[in-house]
Amino acid sequence: MSIRLFLMGLIFLSSARLIFLSSAQAADQTLTLGVFPRFSASDTTKRYSPLAEHLATRLGVQITLSTSRDFQSFWRALMELRYDIVQYNQYHYIRSSRNYQVIAHNKEFGKSTIAGVLYVRKDSGITDLKQLKGARVLFGGGEDAMISYIAPMYMLLQAGLSKHDFQSQFAVTPMNSVIGVYHRQAEAAGSGDMVIDQPAIKNAINPEELTVLAVSEQVLHLPWAVRRTMPAQLREAIQAALVDLENSESGREVLKAALLSGIGKAQDRDYDAARKMVRAVLNAH
Numbered sequence: 001m002s003i004r005l006f007l008m009g010l011i012f013l014s015s016a017r018l019i020f021l022s023s024a025q026a027a028d029q030t031l032t033l034g035v036f037p038r039f040s041a042s043d044t045t046k047r048y049s050p051l052a053e054h055l056a057t058r059l060g061v062q063i064t065l066s067t068s069r070d071f072q073s074f075w076r077a078l079m080e081l082r083y084d085i086v087q088y089n090q091y092h093y094i095r096s097s098r099n100y101q102v103i104a105h106n107k108e109f110g111k112s113t114i115a116g117v118l119y120v121r122k123d124s125g126i127t128d129l130k131q132l133k134g135a136r137v138l139f140g141g142g143e144d145a146m147i148s149y150i151a152p153m154y155m156l157l158q159a160g161l162s163k164h165d166f167q168s169q170f171a172v173t174p175m176n177s178v179i180g181v182y183h184r185q186a187e188a189a190g191s192g193d194m195v196i197d198q199p200a201i202k203n204a205i206n207p208e209e210l211t212v213l214a215v216s217e218q219v220l221h222l223p224w225a226v227r228r229t230m231p232a233q234l235r236e237a238i239q240a241a242l243v244d245l246e247n248s249e250s251g252r253e254v255l256k257a258a259l260l261s262g263i264g265k266a267q268d269r270d271y272d273a274a275r276k277m278v279r280a281v282l283n284a285h
Contacts, residue, residue, distance in 0.1 A: 029061045029062065030061065030062040030063070030064055031055075031059075031061055031062070031063050031064070031084040031085060032063075032064045032066050032082060032083050032084050032085070033048070033051075033052050033055070033063050033064065033065050033066065033083070033084070033085045033086070033087075034066045034068075034074070034077060034078065034082065034083030034085070034086040034087070034088070035048050035065070035066075035067060035086075035087045035088075036068070036071070036074050036086075036087065036088040036089060036092060037067065037068045037069065037070060037071060037074055038141075038173065038174075041067040041068065041069055044065075044067045045065060045067055046257075047257055047258045047259060048065055048257075048258055049065055049257075050253070050254045050257045050258070051245075051254050051255075051257070051258055052064075052065040054241070054245070054250075054251070054254045055085075055238065055241055055242075058237075058241040059234070059237055059238065059241060063085075066082065066083065071141065071142055071144060071145075074088075075092070075144065078092065078096055079096075081099060081227065083227070084226060084227055084230065085224070085225075085226050085238060086100065086224070086225055086226075087106070087222060087223070087224050088222065088223065088225075089144075089145065089146040089147070089222055089223075090146040090147075090219055090220070090222070090223060090271055090274035090278075091144050091145075091146040091150055091274070091278055092144065092146075093223045093225055093271060094271060094274060094275055094278055096225070097225075097268065098228075099227065099228055100225035100226065100227060100228060101225055101226055101227075101228050101230075101235070101268075102223045102224070102225045102266050102267060102268055102270070102271065103224055103225060103226055103235060103238065103239040103242070103265070103266065104223070104224035104239055104242045104243060104263050104264060104265055104266050105220050105221045105222060105223050105224065105263070105264055105265075105266040105270070106221040106222040106223075106224075106260055106263060107221060107246075107260060107261045107262035107263060107264055108194060108221060108222075108259070108260060108261060109194050109197065109261060110261050111194070111221070111261075112220065112221055112264055113218035113219060113220055113221060114147055114192055114193060114194060114218065114219060114221050114222075115147070115151065115192070115193040115215050115216045115217065115218045115219070116146075116147045116148065116150070116151020116152045116154070116155065116190065116191075116192060116193070116215070116216040117152070117190075117191055117192060117193045117195075117196075117212055117213075117214070117215050117216070118132075118137075118152050118155065118156075118188050118189065118190055118212070118213040118214045119178055119181055119188065119189045119191060119196070119210050119211070119212060119213065120181065120187060120188050120189075120210070120211060120213045121181060121182065121184070121209060121210060121211075122209055122210065122211045123209070124187060126187060126188070126213060127213075128159075128213075129155065129156060129159035129161065129213065129214055130159055130160065130161065132156065132161065132165075132166050132187065132188055133161060133165045133166060134165070134166060134167075135166050135167070135186075135187035135188060136166070136167045136169055136185075136186035136187050136188075137152075137156075137166050137167065137168055137169065137186060137187065137188045137189075137190060138169045138170070138171055138177045138180045138181060138185060138186035138188070138189050138190070139152065139153075139168060139169070139170050139171070139177055139189075139190035140170075140171050140172075140173050140174030140175070140176060140177035140178075140189070140190060140191050140192075140195075141170065141171075141172075141173065141174065142170055143285075145174070145190075146219075146274060146277075146278075147174070147191070147192040147219075148174040148177060148190045148191045148192055148195075149170075149190055150277050150278055150281050151190075151216040151217075151219070151277055152190030152191075152214075152216070153190070153281050153284075154216060154277040154280055154281055155214045155216055157280060157281065157284050159214075162284065163284065163285065169185075169186055171189075174190075174191040174192055174195045175191070175195055175198060175200055175201055175204075177189040177190060177191050178191050178195055178196065178201060178205075178210065179201070179204050179205055181210065182205040182206075182209060182210060183205075188213060193215060196210070216277070217273055217277075218273075219271070219273045219274045219277075220266060220270045220271060220273075220274070223266055223271065224242060224263065224266070226238060239265065242263040243263055243264060243265055245262070245263055246261070246262040246263070
């Protein structure tokens with residue numbers, strides 16, 4: 001009897017030690033959350049700090065929010081696998097899917113999808129994509145901007161134009177491309193279908209003077225991904241923490257700060273429509 005009690009005591013002590021070590025390791029673990037720079041670094045910090053803090057509390061780990069000053073530095077950090085969790089655009093995910101696994105997607109303005117749009121001024125006389133031959137097209141971001149460059153470029157290619165048939169120019173953000181066309185800095189703007197509803201746009205210009213020339217196929221909104229080497233239990237816990245945000249008042253406040261209406265589950269095949277556009281544009285280039 002005494003031997004049995006002794007062995008049971010050893011088992012209890014071993015289990016307690018494992019639980020203690022597991023808790024200590026979780027507390028010591030630090031995950032880096034990367035958010036791609038569609039906002040300035042200071043705005044990104046302001047908008048996503050509450051989300052990072054929420055994840056840290058929910059997971060019982062430390063979360064470091066990492067911001068980038070531009071797309072180049074963000075991409076470099078992504079390729080160096082500095083991020084454990086990352087929110088980025090569809091093109092970034094497609095390019096990095098060997099190392100990152102998608103787990104979720106943004107919901108913005110109550111929508112789970114987004115489309116690329118080409119805007120023109122109503123008084124431009126432009127009613128067909130083919131009329132952009134020889135014109136200036138102002139895209140938001142760079143050539144890795146999924147919605148404001150790749151999707152609009154895909155539409156132009158589908159209309160029979162090549163990238164040499166018009167002058168490609170780039171604004172810092174999708175909003176700036178729309179503002180630039182309003183001020184006649186270009187004949188068309190490549191942007192997203194929700195940009196025109198942004199308060200910053202309405203405060204800067206009169207959107208009624210612009211019109212939609214073409215709209216792309218809808219694609220699933222911005223993805224959230226984690227490193228493929230991450231343990232499945234932690235990956236699933238992160239996914240659950242993100243998806244559950246819209247189910248509580250405190251979670252909805254976190255979403256509101258990040259200008260999100262929710263976060264939904266996602267898997268790799270959900271981005272096949274975006275892959276089709278990326279392949280066509282990259283092949284054309």
